[in-house]
Amino acid sequence: MSPKTLYDKIWDAHVAHEADDGTCLLYIDRHLVHEVTSPQAFEGLRMTGRKVRAPEKTIAVPDHNVPTTPGREDPSNMTEDSAIQVAALDTNAKDFGIHYYPVSDIRQGIVHIVGPEQGWTLPGMTVVCGDSHTATHGAFGALAHGIGTSEVEHVLATQTLIQKKSKNMKVEITGKLRPGVTAKDITLSVIGATGTAGGTGYVIEYCGEAIRDLSMEGRMTVCNMAIEGGARAGLIAPDEKTFEYCKGRPHAPKGAQWEAAMDWWKTLFSDDDAVWDEIITLKGEDIAPVVTWGTSPEDVLPITAAVPAADDFEGGKIGAAQRSLDYMGLTPGTPLSDVEIDTVFIGSCTNGRIEDLRAAAAILKGKKKKDGLRAMVVPGSGLVRAQAEEEGLADIFKEAGFEWRLAGCSMCLAMNPDQLQPGERCAATSNRNFEGRQGRGGRTHLMSPAMAAAAAITGKLTDVREMM
Amino acid sequence: MDKFNTLTGIAAPMPLINVDTDMIIPKQFLKTIKRSGLGVNLFDEMRYDDDGKEIPDFVLNKDAYREAEILVAGDNFGCGSSREHAPWAIKDFGIRCIIAPSYADIFYNNCFKNGILPIALPQEQVDLLMKDAEKGSNARMIIDLDAQTVTSSDGEVFSFDLDPFKKHCLMNGLDDIGLTMEKAAAIDSFETAASQARPWV
Ligand code: SF4
Numbered sequence: 016m017s018p019k020t021l022y023d024k025i026w027d028a029h030v031a032h033e034a035d036d037g038t039c040l041l042y043i044d045r046h047l048v049h050e051v052t053s054p055q056a057f058e059g060l061r062m063t064g065r066k067v068r069a070p071e072k073t074i075a076v077p078d079h080n081v082p083t084t085p086g087r088e089d090p091s092n093m094t095e096d097s098a099i100q101v102a103a104l105d106t107n108a109k110d111f112g113i114h115y116y117p118v119s120d121i122r123q124g125i126v127h128i129v130g131p132e133q134g135w136t137l138p139g140m141t142v143v144c145g146d147s148h149t150a151t152h153g154a155f156g157a158l159a160h161g162i163g164t165s166e167v168e169h170v171l172a173t174q175t176l177i178q179k180k181s182k183n184m185k186v187e188i189t190g191k192l193r194p195g196v197t198a199k200d201i202t203l204s205v206i207g208a209t210g211t212a213g214g215t216g217y218v219i220e221y222c223g224e225a226i227r228d229l230s231m232e233g234r235m236t237v238c239n240m241a242i243e244g245g246a247r248a249g250l251i252a253p254d255e256k257t258f259e260y261c262k263g264r265p266h267a268p269k270g271a272q273w274e275a276a277m278d279w280w281k282t283l284f285s286d287d288d289a290v291w292d293e294i295i296t297l298k299g300e301d302i303a304p305v306v307t308w309g310t311s312p313e314d315v316l317p318i319t320a321a322v323p324a325a326d327d328f329e330g331g332k333i334g335a336a337q338r339s340l341d342y343m344g345l346t347p348g349t350p351l352s353d354v355e356i357d358t359v360f361i362g363s364c365t366n367g368r369i370e371d372l373r374a375a376a377a378i379l380k381g382k383k384k385k386d387g388l389r390a391m392v393v394p395g396s397g398l399v400r401a402q403a404e405e406e407g408l409a410d411i412f413k414e415a416g417f418e419w420r421l422a423g424c425s426m427c428l429a430m431n432p433d434q435l436q437p438g439e440r441c442a443a444t445s446n447r448n449f450e451g452r453q454g455r456g457g458r459t460h461l462m463s464p465a466m467a468a469a470a471a472i473t474g475k476l477t478d479v480r481e482m483m
Numbered sequence: 484m485d486k487f488n489t490l491t492g493i494a495a496p497m498p499l500i501n502v503d504t505d506m507i508i509p510k511q512f513l514k515t516i517k518r519s520g521l522g523v524n525l526f527d528e529m530r531y532d533d534d535g536k537e538i539p540d541f542v543l544n545k546d547a548y549r550e551a552e553i554l555v556a557g558d559n560f561g562c563g564s565s566r567e568h569a570p571w572a573i574k575d576f577g578i579r580c581i582i583a584p585s586y587a588d589i590f591y592n593n594c595f596k597n598g599i600l601p602i603a604l605p606q607e608q609v610d611l612l613m614k615d616a617e618k619g620s621n622a623r624m625i626i627d628l629d630a631q632t633v634t635s636s637d638g639e640v641f642s643f644d645l646d647p648f649k650k651h652c653l654m655n656g657l658d659d660i661g662l663t664m665e666k667a668a669a670i671d672s673f674e675t676a677a678s679q680a681r682p683w684v
Contacts, residue, residue, distance in 0.1 A: 028680075031673035032666050038648045040666060042673055044684045052566060054516035065660070068670075072684075080514065096514035103516050140684065147565040147589060161589050163567035164518075165596035165659070173663045175670055179646070211501060212559040212585055245562065247588050268683030276683045311501050331500040331557050338499070428564075430510045437533070449505040449563060451528045 018286035020183045021252050022218045025158040025283070029141050031175055040175040044140040045157075047126045048075040048113070048167065050104040051430070052145030056168035057107040066111070068174040073113040074135055077101045078125045079430050081118055083393050083420035088119045097431065111171075124396025124422040127151040127364040131235065132396055134264025138253035138280040143170060148364050148446065149248075150241040154234035155261070156253035156283050158218070161242060181247045182292035184217040185285075188225035190299040195480040197304075197374065198233030199366060199444070199463035201225065202240040204302045207315030209295060214246030217293065220285060221251050225299035231260040232370040239365045240446050243312040252284040306351055306476050307448045307461040309339030314448070318466070318478045322349045342450055343458050344438070351476050354460070358441040359390040359471040360453070361464055362420075363427040366444035367395025369402050371464040375444075376408040378468035378482055384416040385474035391418040391433070393425040415471070429454045442470035485598040486656035490579055490626040492552030495542045496616035502556055503563035504590060508572040521568055522575030543576070547619035553626065555609065555616045556583040560601075561590025570597045580626050582633065584609050595649050596659065600628060602643045611635065628654055 019027070032040040046069075053075070060067070067073060080097040081087055090098040101118075108115035116123045122133060127148055130136040136152045142159035143149060145167040152159035166176060186205055206213075219241050226237065234251045241249025258277065261267045268276045303317035314336075316323070324347035325337035340347065345354065361367075361375050372394065384390045392412050394400035400422055403409050409419050426433040427445035435441055435457025444467050448459040460476060469477040512524045530541050537544045543551065554573070560583040561569060570593045573581070580600045594601045604612070615622055615635040622636035628650065633641045652659065663670075677684065 028677075032669040034648070036647055038646075040663060040670065042670070042677065051513050055518050055567075058516065063660075094514075100514055100516060137683070139681075145565055145567075147563065161565035163565055163570075163589060163593035163596060165567060165593065169660050169663065172660050173667075173670060174674075175663060177648075177659055177663065211562055212587070215559070215585060215588060245559070245587060272683040276681070279681065311503075331498075334498070335500050335557075428510050430513065447503075447505070447563060449503045451509055452505050455509070455528055455533075 018288040018290070020285040020289040020291070021156060021220055021250055021283055022158065022183055025139055025141065026180060028139065037179055039178050039180070041141060041178045042175055043143050043170050044072060045130070045135050045142040046073045046170050047130055047142065047144035047149065048073060049079055049126050049144070049146060050077040050100040051079045052164050053107065053167055054100060054103045055164050056171060057111065059168040060171060065172045067113065067171045070112040072174065073171065074130065075104055075108045075113050076116040076123055076126050076129050077104050077118060079424045079428065081423045082431050083423045083425045083433065085421070087421065121397035121401060124399065125364045125367060125424055127239070128367060128395035128399065131155065132264070132398055134261060134267035137261055137267060137276070138257060139283050143176065147242045148239055151235050151239040151364055153238035153241065153249040154231060154251050155257055156250060158248055158250065160248040181218045182216055184214065184219045184246070184293040184295070185291045186219050186221050187223040187294065187296045188221065188299050189223045189296060190225060191228065192225055192299045192302060195304050195465065195483055196302050197463040197465060198229050198236035200302050200305050202237045203305045203307070203312065203315045203461065204297060206240060206244045206312050207305070208297060209244050211243060211311055211313045212245045214241065214244040217246050218248045218250060219244070219246045221249060226251060227254070230370060231256055232368045235368065236365055240312065243446055253280050304463065304466055304479055306466065308343065308345060308351060309336065310342055310448055310450050311335070311339070312446065312448060312461065314339060316351060318351055318476060320351055322347050322351060324348070352478060354476045355474055356440045356442045356460070356470055356476065357388055358435060358439055359384070359388065359467050360426040360441055360443040360445065361391070361467050362393030362395065362425055363445035364395060365446040366464045367393060367399065369399050371444065372399070372403045372408050375464040375468040376411040378465050378479060379415040379471065380411050382415055382472050384471040388471060388474055390416060390471045391420055391426070393420040394422050396422045426453055428452060442467045442476065484656045484658060487579065487598055487600055487628050487653045489628065490552060491623050493548060493550055493620050494553035494555050494612070494616035494624045495548040495551035496613050497542055497554055497556040498613055500557035501559045501562055504561060504566050504569040505563055507561070507569040508566065513566060513568050518571050519575060521572035522577065525572040525576045550577065550620070552577055553580045553582065553624055554578050555613050556581060558584045558606070560586050562587035565589045567593045570594050570599050574599055582609060582612055595653055598653065598656070600626065600653060602633060604633070604641055604643055608641050611639070612641070
C-alpha cells in the first residue's frame with residue numbers, strides 16, 4: 016500500500032461516493048450546531064419537507080448569543096433578536112430530535128468545548144459545524160472543519176458534504192518550549208510565519224516534540240487557530256494522551272467497543288514515508304511569548320519587540336499595516352510592553368478550558384488587577400466553571416478583581432452584551448483581532464491566558480516571564 | 484438557486500487584502516433567522532459612521548458604484564468566520580461576482596451556494612482590473628461563466644479556472660442537496676459498512 020498521511024487515512028475512511036472529477040461525498044460522523052448559523056438551515060429543511068438524516072449524530076448548543084450573567088434562562092434577560100435565535104434552536108432541536116444542551120444545563124458551553132468534553136469528538140471522526148473554529152476538534156486526530164449554513168442544511172439532510180480533497184501540509188515544532196511559552200504562542204507564531212492565507216487549500220498536521228509534549232487542551236488551542244492560518248483543518252495524531260482524555264467520557268465507547276475503537280485509533284498516524292505538499296518547521300526553543308499588534312492574526316510579534324512601521328512590509332501588506340496601525344491607535348517604534356490596555360478577556364474556544372484558567376490563576380494568585388481596568392473570565396463550559404470553582408481558581412480570579420461569568424462565547428465576538436467601546440483596548444485570549452470583532456472601534460491584542468493575566472496586573476501588555 | 488450565465492456590470496474597486504467576514508457583515512447583523520435583507524448592512528462599519536450616516540469616501544457610497552454588481556478586491560478575501568451571512572449580504576446588495584487573487588476556503592464555497600461567482604486571477608491581472616474598476620460607472624466589465632472569461636471595459640480578456648462541478652451547478656442553478664439525495668443508495672451502503680467497521684461512532 017502506498018504511504019498515507021493521517022489526513023489521507025481519515026479521508027479514505029469517509030468517502031461515500033466519488034465522481035469521476037474527484038468530487039466526493041464525505042460522510043460526516045458528528046455535526047455540531049449552534050444558534051447563529053443554523054436557523055436558516057432548519058428553515059430550509061422545513062420548506063422542502065426534508066428530515067434530519069441522522070439526528071443521533073447531531074448535537075446542538077446555544078453559545079454565541081447567550082448572556083454570561085446570572086438569570087439568563089429567562090429570555091427577557093436577552094435582547095429580543097438573541098432570544099429569538101435561542102428559541103429557534105430550542106424548537107429546532109426538539110422538532111428534529113437532536114441532542115441538545117440548553118443554557119439551563121450545566122453541560123452547556125461553547126460548542127467546541129462541549130463536543131470533546133462530552134466525548135462526542137473522537138479520533139478518526141469527521142466533525143463539522145457551521146463555525147470556523149471547528150478546527151479545534153482536530154486535536155483528537157479528527158478531520159474537523161467549519162462549514163456555511165447551506166452546508167449545514169446539506170449535512171442535516173444527507174449526513175454528507177460535497178468535498179474535494181485538500182493538500183497535505185506538515186507543521187513541525189521541534190524540541191522543547193521555553194518557560195512562559197504556551198500552545199497559544201505556538202499557534203500564533205505559526206500564523207505569523209505562514210500568514211493568514213498560508214494554509215489555504217491545505218489540511219495541516221501539527222507534529223514534533225513540542226506538540227507531543229502538549230496536553231489535549233493545549234493541542235486544542237493549536238488546532239483551533241488552524242483556520243486563522245487559512246487551512247481547512249488542523250490535525251494532531253492521537254496518542255496515549257488522547258485516549259486517556261477520551262476514556263470514560265459520556266459518549267465515548269465502552270467495553271469491547273472501546274477496545275475495537277482503540278485498535279483502529281492506533282493506526283491513525285502519518286506513515287514515515289508519506290508525501291507532503293508543504294513542510295514548515297519551527298524550533299520550539301525559538302518561540303517567545305507573543306502578542307498581536309494589528310488587526311489580522313498574522314500580525315504577531317514577541318512581547319519584547321516594538322510596534323512595526325507600515326513600510327517594514329511589502330506589497331498589499333503596506334496599506335493593510337497602515338490601516339491596522341491607524342485602527343489600533345499605535346505609533347511605530349513603541350515597545351509593545353508600553354502599550355496600555357483597559358480590558359482583559361479570558362475565555363473563548365481557544366483558551367476557555369480548565370488548563371487555561373489554571374495558567375491565568377497561577378499568575379494572578381494573591382495579586383490584584385490594575386485599578387480601573389475591566390477584567391472578566393468566561394469559562395468555556397458549565398463543567399469547566401464548576402471544576403474551576405472546586406479547584407479554588409474562581410476565588411483567585413474574584414480576589415484579583417475579575418468578573419466570574421457563566422459559559423459562552425461572550426466577548427470573543429461580542430454578540431452578547433459583553434462588548435468593547437470604541438477605542439477601548441483589550442488583552443484577549445480569543446482568536447480574532449479583526450476590526451470591530453469585540454465591539455465597534457474596539458482594539459484587540461491576542462495572547463495566551465498567562466500573558467492576559469499578567470497584563471491585567473500591570474495594565475499594559477506584559478512579558479509574563481517577568482512574573483514567573 | 485439563481486442561475487449564473489453572463490453578467491455585464493459596474494465593478495467596484497476595493498484594494499484591501501484580508502477583507503474578513505466581520506468587515507463584510509458585522510456580528511450585530513447575524514441575529515437574524517432569515518437569509519434576506521442584509522444588503523443595507525454590507526460592510527456596515529466601513530460604510531456608515533457612528534450615527535448611521537454614510538461615509539462618503541467608502542466605495543459603495545459613491546454614486547458611480549451604488550449599482551455595482553462586481554467587486555474587485557485584494558488577496559485572501561472572505562477570511563475569518565464561516566458566516567454565510569457574508570455572501571447573503573453581498574448578494575442582497577446586488578453583487579453577483581467577486582474578482583480577487585485568492586479567497587478563504589469556507590467563504591469561497593459559500594459563494595457558490597448562493598449564486599455568486601468568486602473569480603481568482605493572478606495579482607497582476609487583478610491589478611489591471613482594479614484600475615479598470617476605478618474608472619467608475621461608465622466602465623463595465625463582462626463576465627462570461629461558460630467561456631470562463633472576464634472582459635475589461637477596454638476589451639482585454641482574462642481567462643479564469645473553475646472547478647467543473649461548481650461551474651455546472653452555478654450555470655444551472657442546481658440545488659446541491661437534491662443532487663446528493665440522488666446518491667442516497669451510496670450513502671446508505673456506506674452507512675451500513677461504516678456502522679459495522681466503526682460501531683462506536
Ligand atoms: S468562542 Fe469565539 S471563536 Fe469560539 S465559537 Fe465562540 S465566537 Fe467562535
